[in-house]
Amino acid sequence: MNVRAILVVSAFALVVAACAGAGGDAEESLESAAAGGRAQAAETTATTSASVSPAPTLAPELPESEAVGDAGIAAVAIQPADLGRDIIFTADLTLATRDVAAAGREVTRIVEGLGGFLFGQETRGEPDPMSILTFKVPPENFTEALERIGSVGTLRNQSVSASDVTGRIVDLESQIKTMEASIERLRAFLENATDTKAVTELETALVERETRLEQLRGQLRTLQRQVALATITVRLVEFVNRAVVVLETSAYPGADDDGLSCPGSESVTVVRGDEVTLCFEVRNVGDTKVRIVDLRDPVLDLSLADLDVVFGVAEAELEPGESVMFATSRQVERTLRTRTTAVARAVGEGGEELTGRDAVANVTSSMELRAVIPEGVPGFFDGLQRSWRFLIRLFQLTLLAIGVFLPFAWVPVVVWLLVRWFARSRWEGWASRGRSGRPPTGGSAGEATDGSEDGETETEVDSA
Numbered sequence: 001m002n003v004r005a006i007l008v009v010s011a012f013a014l015v016v017a018a019c020a021g022a023g024g025d026a027e028e029s030l031e032s033a034a035a036g037g038r039a040q041a042a043e044t045t046a047t048t049s050a051s052v053s054p055a056p057t058l059a060p061e062l063p064e065s066e067a068v069g070d071a072g073i074a075a076v077a078i079q080p081a082d083l084g085r086d087i088i089f090t091a092d093l094t095l096a097t098r099d100v101a102a103a104g105r106e107v108t109r110i111v112e113g114l115g116g117f118l119f120g121q122e123t124r125g126e127p128d129p130m131s132i133l134t135f136k137v138p139p140e141n142f143t144e145a146l147e148r149i150g151s152v153g154t155l156r157n158q159s160v161s162a163s164d165v166t167g168r169i170v171d172l173e174s175q176i177k178t179m180e181a182s183i184e185r186l187r188a189f190l191e192n193a194t195d196t197k198a199v200t201e202l203e204t205a206l207v208e209r210e211t212r213l214e215q216l217r218g219q220l221r222t223l224q225r226q227v228a229l230a231t232i233t234v235r236l237v238e239f240v241n242r243a244v245v246v247l248e249t250s251a252y253p254g255a256d257d258d259g260l261s262c263p264g265s266e267s268v269t270v271v272r273g274d275e276v277t278l279c280f281e282v283r284n285v286g287d288t289k290v291r292i293v294d295l296r297d298p299v300l301d302l303s304l305a306d307l308d309v310v311f312g313v314a315e316a317e318l319e320p321g322e323s324v325m326f327a328t329s330r331q332v333e334r335t336l337r338t339r340t341t342a343v344a345r346a347v348g349e350g351g352e353e354l355t356g357r358d359a360v361a362n363v364t365s366s367m368e369l370r371a372v373i374p375e376g377v378p379g380f381f382d383g384l385q386r387s388w389r390f391l392i393r394l395f396q397l398t399l400l401a402i403g404v405f406l407p408f409a410w411v412p413v414v415v416w417l418l419v420r421w422f423a424r425s426r427w428e429g430w431a432s433r434g435r436s437g438r439p440p441t442g443g444s445a446g447e448a449t450d451g452s453e454d455g456e457t458e459t460e461v462d463s464a
Contacts (some may be wrong), residue, residue, distance in 0.1 A: 259327025
């Protein structure tokens with residue numbers, strides 16, 4: 001009985017220990033899963049742009065003229081965190097500035113003050129100055145560098161990314177250790193080899209693995225350098241008071257001065273004498289506010305005063321990205337192609353008209369309005385036009401037929417030559433048989449004829 005009790009107690013103790021171990025394993029599994037989730041979150045590439053950012057660290061608030069500017073955007077950056085992992089930080093910025101050269105010098109001074117340096121430069125002069133500067137900065141100064149560089153000019157766009165390469169570096173280090181151990185074994189085999197063939201094979205394998213080892217070391221050094229220094233690419237463009245507008249013309253059948261169905265189609269076909277609604281949209285695609293000065297079409301004989309505003313305000317300034325739509329109706333008497341011209345001028349913040357290069361924009365657009373004759377008795381010119389089209393069509397079909405049969409033009413000639421050769425051969429055969437004296441009929445018929453003549457002669461003799 002005591003033995004049985006001891007066995008029961010021992011079994012119970014084993015069950016309790018197993019449950020405790022399972023609980024510990026479960027806790028360890030949960031902790032490892034949480035750690036893996038954090039590592040996976042760190043390994044994903046974090047990309048932010050000027051328009052969308054999940055939870056960025058914003059740059060310090062700057063004056064409106066510097067942080068946003070004309071058609072500018074707010075600066076966005078990500079804060080590098082010390083996660084004990086290998087992360088490559090990169091950024092790409094585009095800045096508009098009045099003086100590209102001076103801005104380049106200022107950006108270089110900022111980066112050098114943060115422990116970075118100029119890594120590459122590409123510069124283009126007039127008429128559209130531009131400079132592309134590539135900098136290397138310490139990762140701990142990455143965010144501050146972006147903030148200070150963004151204040152040099154008007155920020156047009158910005159892209160910031162962080163790529164975790166910890167796994168790649170660990171994998172390369174593992175491959176390097178494996179390759180070094182393999183090379184050491186090959187060298188030991190080579191020292192003990194005596195056969196010439198074996199020595200040659202070992203040397204070839206050793207060279208291949210040493211080459212592969214250097215490649216792996218080069219890849220590792222490249223990643224380590226990218227991790228050690230973040231890369232910032234800055235594009236500097238000239239900020240000019242430039243008026244840039246786009247004019248789009250369209251139409252649709254029917255008279256609708258309100259233009260409720262604008263925009264329409266680029267090409268419209270109506271019955272001669274019917275009305276169409278014309279739509280004209282002017283859109284500001286530049287960096288500066290503009291004012292529409294004039295809009296006219298000499299073909300349609302209309303000007304800005306003849307147009308009704310569908311949306312927008314004709315007299316107000318168009319901000320970058322804004323547009324205004326005009327509409328009017330016209331009767332179409334013949335097929336024509338319009339030629340509409342819009343004139344816009346750049347204006348300042350106070351509404352004053354700006355001067356200088358590209359301060360005035362002239363854009364032209366056109367569309368086709370087709371007028372067809374209504375159904376009825378065709379006239380003389382309609383018949384003449386259709387006859388001319390028929391002749392053109394007949395000529396095209398003739399050329400098509402010639403093109404189809406031209407590759408086979410040799411076939412009738414060959415057939416004619418074969419027929420002529422066959423007929424000539426038969427004629428020559430008949431002529432040769434005639435010259436040999438053989439009657440065209442068989443010899444049995446001749447013999448029968450001779451026999452009949454002999455029989456008649458013998459009959460005559462007997463009768464006598």
